[in-house]
Amino acid sequence: MLENKVKRVISFLSPTIIPILFIIFWDLAARKIGNNAILPQVTAVAKHFININDNIIGIGTIPKNILYSLVRVFIGYVLAIIVGLPLGLLMGYSRRVKGALNLFISLFQPVPAIAWRPLVLGWFGVMSVATIFNLDYGPTYAIMDNFKLSMIFLIFLSAFFPIWGNTMFGVSNVQEVLVESALVLGASKKDIFFHVLLPGAGPNIMNGLKSGLTAAWSCLVAAEMLPGSMSGLGYLISHAYELARMDVIVAGIICIGVIGALFDGIYSRISNKYFSWQRLVR
Amino acid sequence: MDNIVFKLNNIGKVYNENEKNELVVIKNLNLEIKENEFLCIVGPSGCGKSTLLRILAGLELPTEGEIYYRGKELKKPTKDIGMVFQNYSLMPWLTVEENIALGLKFQNAPKKKQKEIVDEHLEMIGLTKFRNSKPYELSGGMQQRVAIARSLANNPDVLLMDEPFGALDAYTRIQLQKELLRIWEKHKKTIVFITHSVDEAVYLADRIILMSKNKGAIEVDIQVDIPRIRDRANPRYAELNQQLLDALEELNKDE
Numbered sequence: 001m002l003e004n005k006v007k008r009v010i011s012f013l014s015p016t017i018i019p020i021l022f023i024i025f026w027d028l029a030a031r032k033i034g035n036n037a038i039l040p041q042v043t044a045v046a047k048h049f050i051n052i053n054d055n056i057i058g059i060g061t062i063p064k065n066i067l068y069s070l071v072r073v074f075i076g077y078v079l080a081i082i083v084g085l086p087l088g089l090l091m092g093y094s095r096r097v098k099g100a101l102n103l104f105i106s107l108f109q110p111v112p113a114i115a116w117r118p119l120v121l122g123w124f125g126v127m128s129v130a131t132i133f134n135l136d137y138g139p140t141y142a143i144m145d146n147f148k149l150s151m152i153f154l155i156f157l158s159a160f161f162p163i164w165g166n167t168m169f170g171v172s173n174v175q176e177v178l179v180e181s182a183l184v185l186g187a188s189k190k191d192i193f194f195h196v197l198l199p200g201a202g203p204n205i206m207n208g209l210k211s212g213l214t215a216a217w218s219c220l221v222a223a224e225m226l227p228g229s230m231s232g233l234g235y236l237i238s239h240a241y242e243l244a245r246m247d248v249i250v251a252g253i254i255c256i257g258v259i260g261a262l263f264d265g266i267y268s269r270i271s272n273k274y275f276s277w278q279r280l281v282r
Numbered sequence: 283m284d285n286i287v288f289k290l291n292n293i294g295k296v297y298n299e300n301e302k303n304e305l306v307v308i309k310n311l312n313l314e315i316k317e318n319e320f321l322c323i324v325g326p327s328g329c330g331k332s333t334l335l336r337i338l339a340g341l342e343l344p345t346e347g348e349i350y351y352r353g354k355e356l357k358k359p360t361k362d363i364g365m366v367f368q369n370y371s372l373m374p375w376l377t378v379e380e381n382i383a384l385g386l387k388f389q390n391a392p393k394k395k396q397k398e399i400v401d402e403h404l405e406m407i408g409l410t411k412f413r414n415s416k417p418y419e420l421s422g423g424m425q426q427r428v429a430i431a432r433s434l435a436n437n438p439d440v441l442l443m444d445e446p447f448g449a450l451d452a453y454t455r456i457q458l459q460k461e462l463l464r465i466w467e468k469h470k471k472t473i474v475f476i477t478h479s480v481d482e483a484v485y486l487a488d489r490i491i492l493m494s495k496n497k498g499a500i501e502v503d504i505q506v507d508i509p510r511i512r513d514r515a516n517p518r519y520a521e522l523n524q525q526l527l528d529a530l531e532e533l534n535k536d537e
């Protein structure tokens with residue numbers, strides 16, 4: 001009994017041991033170096049989270065910048081789902097469509113989003129959600145102008161490939177015997193698609209959505225470093241760099257890391273709940 | 283007059299035709315299968331028996347000859363010709379109940395009717411308690427029971443079975459053979475059953491066909507004249523078993 005309880009406590013605490021040691025080591029090192037421009041002390045970073053509603057380096061509070069980043073990533077991510085998911089489904093389903101498109105799309109896959117920056121700037125300039133919807137100048141315009149097409153495009157690109165690739169892989173890898181056993185039960189092509197291929201690809205699609213969101217979130221700094229950017233965690237980091245405010249940079253990194261991990265955790269939870277069959281099938 | 287369910291005229295099946303790796307699986311095969319017949323097809327691995335069954339299911343088309351199902355040329359799978367695969371053919375994301383209802387769903391049967399049929403078939407295979415389980419929670423034998431129930435729930439005219447008990451342990455296998463016979467006696471479907479076990483064929487079949495590796499030729503075609511339920515200790519049973527085993531050995535010698 002007691003032994004089990006101890007085991008439970010240990011298994012609960014064990015993931016926190018290394019981060020705690022890491023923080024201790026970090027603080028010792030920072031004190032030893034004694035230069036906030038090289039390595040800030042833990043307290044210097046922590047104070048940004050304690051006084052969370054302070055205006056940091058003149059670009060607003062941390063929550064406000066997180067919100068802008070979240071909205072940007074959300075827009076790019078949703079667009080990537082709208083394009084990537086149906087395209088992946090279609091290409092996984094039809095060998096002909098895959099044959100026609102696969103090479104072309106794959107050519108773009110290895111190109112990191114950041115390589116597109118010059119082109120994207122040329123195309124979209126400082127166009128934003130505010131300018132495409134022709135909003136009048138005012139508070140709404142000021143907010144919507146934060147969502148530049150160039151950033152959204154980069155986020156879209158990063159999220160697109162994992163979503164598209166995993167979906168296609170999932171559909172084309174559904175066991176042939178499942179398709180055949182549906183056919184002999186009198187399934188139509190539509191039935192096969194909706195009742196066999198789509199659910200059969202479910203776990204891979206889920207995986208694609210998860211990797212897509214992670215990718216979208218990770219390219220945030222690159223996207224928000226584009227000219228015209230005035231807010232967001234990525235901008236916070238790049239602007240803090242110009243001011244040599246390492247404490248702000250570290251606070252920004254922590255935010256990106258924690259939120260990314262949260263996304264991951266949410267998706268893992270959904271996967272485990274609805275797609276556990278995949279792990280358990282031989 | 284017996285009704286002919288399947289008529290195969292000079293069926294041939296060649297993979298990769300006119301290419302370097304051309305493979306002739308079946309050549310000039312003629313076969314008639316009668317209504318309500320329990321036909322077992324026995325043969326060594328690679329003799330084309332599975333290909334033949336897939337052709338009967340409409341999953342593959344012969345490269346030569348014609349296949350007629352109830353007088354009409356068979357071109358694609360139909361709900362009237364059910365098939366039970368060797369294993370792992372249940373949708374892993376559906377429960378037992380949903381798997382059994384799958385064919386009815388494809389037919390757009392009313393929900394109430396679906397439930398009635400599913401209940402009846404769950405009872406038949408004795409898995410009512412497991413209706414909400416997922417396939418991976420079941421043993422291999424239970425999964426095959428569900429696969430059989432799924433086919434039968436569709437009320438097919440013919441049931442094709444591709445070594446459905448091949449992956450099961452000996453005891454479960456014998457249990458399922460008995461159950462299958464009980465179901466067959468009740469529903470009187472035409473069954474084409476593939477097996478590599480001579481004993482299984484003699485226990486189940488009205489008629490046994492022996493196929494050889496020689497391009498899927500039918501070498502032996504016999505009626506089994508032992509009344510059911512068959513007793514494995516019956517001298518006639520043992521005799522037939524031996525006769526078929528000898529014939530198989532002869533076939534393997536030829537190569």
